Amino acid sequence: MLLKTHHCGNLSAANIGDTVVLNGWVAVRRDLGGVLFIDLRDRSGIVQVVFNPTFSGDALAIADKARTEYVLAVKGKVVQRDEATVNPNLATGDIEVQVHEIEILNAAKTPPFFIEDGVEIDEQLRLKYRYLDLRRPEMQKTLMLRSKAAKVFRDFLDENGFLEVETPILTKSTPEGARDYLVPSRVHPGEFFALPQSPQIYKQLLMVSGLERYYQIARCFRDEDLRADRQPEFTQVDIETSFLSRDQLLDMMEELAVRVFKETIGVDIQRPFQRLTYADAMGKYGSDKPDLRFGLELVDVSDLVANSGVQVFANVTKKGGQVKALNAKGCGTWSRKEIDDLLPFAARYGAKGLAWIQVKDGEWKGPIVKFFSEEEIAALKERLGAEDGDLLLFSADTKKVVADVLGNLRLKIGRDLGLIDDSVFKFAWVVDFPLLGYDEEAKRYVAEHHPFTRPVEEDLAYFDTDPGQIRAQAYDLVLNGYEVGGGSMRIFKRDVQEKMFQALGFSREEAHEKFGFLLDAFEYGTPPHGGIAFGFDRLIMLLAGRTNLRETIAFPKTASATDLLMNAPSEVDSKQLEDLSIKLAVKEVAAKA
């Protein structure tokens, strides 16, 4: 067999005169009057190889049998192309290879779709033939980017003294988490392993072990109903440290993120990253993962409109709700229809209505204007910086609904108005998340992050008075409207942990039942520790400029958690189930679905 000396895409004018051997796939084949041109493709790119009676000899007749996606080995001389035939669209477009020896390494059936970028192919078909889909240059580039990013993460963490430690995949069902994937045990009938939702408990145990700095690019599993940006198995860069302050950790992680962006896609990110409290993020952007590439901030006008003639504004403020506004600059010229079209969008996020004012030729127009006094208008004008050409949008509801409605309107208008520069990467830390949220259904507090998140020191007193007020030493890393990382400093003192469990309504027995081994471990000298996990799939998605997680994973599952290539999940032998001491309990209807 002719073994490659060069990669197709790496040949250049520097190779002119060289005899090279290439191995690759037939991307395109053209026969021009007895001369055969083949675009040969490998992982590195494409180069044109030429067969011609003059220099190819027997190789021409053999090459003539090759069809699209055949695998070839060719040997030939690199030559400059005639000026007229130079292809500026191809990296190797100023040269070609005159072949004098060929081997057809393998034949190929006609593929079900074209192996090239920028074609519209049904995703189901792409996933079924993933091995062909992955031949497309843009998919290969994404996988190379992913591999490179993993390398940069590892190199940085290694340089900073982090040890890579593997934690079990066959582990125990997580209390208080999402739904687990279960694995029946053959050796212990009636018992199950669970696949980990994250290595959280193991990484904290490693800190108890004194390992001090741990990382792992870890597979995690959640049996949740899927969305476009969820997969049943996903990858996170999982990190934990001891003896670092929150700010030391965040600093180091910023450095890491900057390095990843620089070394994968060559983009310089400025440090330090902006830090926003959760309260500010929600207040100004209606989101705990704000897209900071543009302004269009939400403005609280509750105080200005509480006594206005707009009945709904007055009512909402009386009931402890909020009235906030968004000044959509330059939208003052929108037609009534354009404005009305925002309503169904807003309604999706819970809006019952959407009040608006247009400022045109110095005049305030819109159905609610007449209910405002001149003073109120002047105050609104000042606070919102309203001027000619502006559109003011109002939402009045509970704090949560207002944030959802205006936060999403902000994103929509920002996109529609072209305020978002797609070449910009805007990182920020969101900090000071609430420690606890009140679950109205369960009538108790639940941990917003997890039950081991450390409270902010000066809020500890609220445990006895108003637990909902306690801020957590938790942080999210936000990029362009996505959460790309998140973590917290952990509780390491027994008395704080007990207060936390009390606040969650767990008796000592319940706490022990759920978290026994970790609480035991914490008794034996736990160092101050904290960590973070980066959503690796999502980060790659953003680095690659994609919008779908499946594009970043070699063999992803569909939204119904199916592997279309392998046809998994699938039925198994009854013998296998018997070995595992389980039986099917499939309802007829479900089975048919």
Place this chain on the structure above:
Amino acid sequence: MLLKTHHCGNLSAANIGDTVVLNGWVAVRRDLGGVLFIDLRDRSGIVQVVFNPTFSGDALAIADKARTEYVLAVKGKVVQRDEATVNPNLATGDIEVQVHEIEILNAAKTPPFFIEDGVEIDEQLRLKYRYLDLRRPEMQKTLMLRSKAAKVFRDFLDENGFLEVETPILTKSTPEGARDYLVPSRVHPGEFFALPQSPQIYKQLLMVSGLERYYQIARCFRDEDLRADRQPEFTQVDIETSFLSRDQLLDMMEELAVRVFKETIGVDIQRPFQRLTYADAMGKYGSDKPDLRFGLELVDVSDLVANSGVQVFANVTKKGGQVKALNAKGCGTWSRKEIDDLLPFAARYGAKGLAWIQVKDGEWKGPIVKFFSEEEIAALKERLGAEDGDLLLFSADTKKVVADVLGNLRLKIGRDLGLIDDSVFKFAWVVDFPLLGYDEEAKRYVAEHHPFTRPVEEDLAYFDTDPGQIRAQAYDLVLNGYEVGGGSMRIFKRDVQEKMFQALGFSREEAHEKFGFLLDAFEYGTPPHGGIAFGFDRLIMLLAGRTNLRETIAFPKTASATDLLMNAPSEVDSKQLEDLSIKLAVKEVAAKA
């Protein structure tokens, strides 16, 4: 909090005069007449810190409360120790830290065992308190070694153009493999995912995708009955390449192995590695993973004894069996009892008896000597190089039993005689494995490696005449009697694959049912490819000089596949089972077991 400026174990005379902050655990605490000495331990090692009324002030009283395994932050000055108190057993033994500030970061209960190396602790207890067991310096060193080894693997593979690609953990049940772990699907009632026994099929599909060089440090799962060197989940460095010859691949992998040994434990390994055929390995060492650190080779004497008066030798050779001998140099002086004691050992490997001859003072002694002619003795003497002081051990049986018996006797005697130098690492490739083995029970051939292993080119004709004769392009990497890696070149031509399936007795339909998606993929232009997988856990075990895989894994499972720390597997809520459309089918007896 006092945040560390230095690691305990890294302090040296170069730091004398420096003020340092250390964070660590109390390893030992000694009170000598009002002066308190604490050995403070972190990941890097141990240093002595001293509290004394002269320079410690209030810190002495605080330190006095600290007990073993308390977590401390101390600030102090590095000073030279008095010559009389220098501790040559400690890396930092010529200095100590005079503490003037201390914080007790956390208290600790008395641990259930001493946190130090070289103590005998029940393994069950160690696994239950793994977070404490991992505090022991030798465990931390092993985890550091493991992390480092992973780094060296990755760096080398990255430099050589391998892409790290993650393949699914939730995948499909493997036909023709070991027993799978199954995962019930909630979304598809009655269907199951399987955890991968290896990424074999995915890595071959990645070659079909044109990715050319793939690697992954991959978690694999086998639900088999466990032995000391098996774990239900284990890690392999999984590698696959296209367009390389077998020898190119083996060369590169040798380079990789050499680099791993050099950069982790500083040992130089000579290249090229010895290459042995499977036939030679079995013939000379009775094993396909021979320990080559010593000789003591098996010698075939069938032809010499076929017509001797030793009835069993004559019978065995007539029935197509074998008679082989081992010359245990220097054991000619063993007592009859010492020789007889070998029999139960040999019997474990199927020996029905064990014939022997001692050469003492020029005379041949032993029960069988009298049945040999003088010519036969002369011939045996020459072939076995027998001389005064030797013990000749004979096994006569089927080829397989002879290999097992003498192969294991060779290892035992080699160890007993001290022929094995534990500081030596002797790598070898075992090549030319048989492609097919005959399964007497199923009355058909089965793949020795897997059904995609490429046959040796010149053996292809045997498919039609004697498939058992076909050698595979498969190879194992052997180190000191352990298989540390194995792989093969793969079939990539359709006609060869069909011959293989025929030989295995699969109809085209059966083959398609079992391997459909892979066979489909192979139709679309499959490159020549092959690969290897290194057993990462076992390699770390050998690098660390351990004999138990569990010592190399942070959170291993016991021989009954239990996680004693987490107490997994465990029972789950009936609601969880209902969601998954399964029921328990636990037999009473099994449940009680």
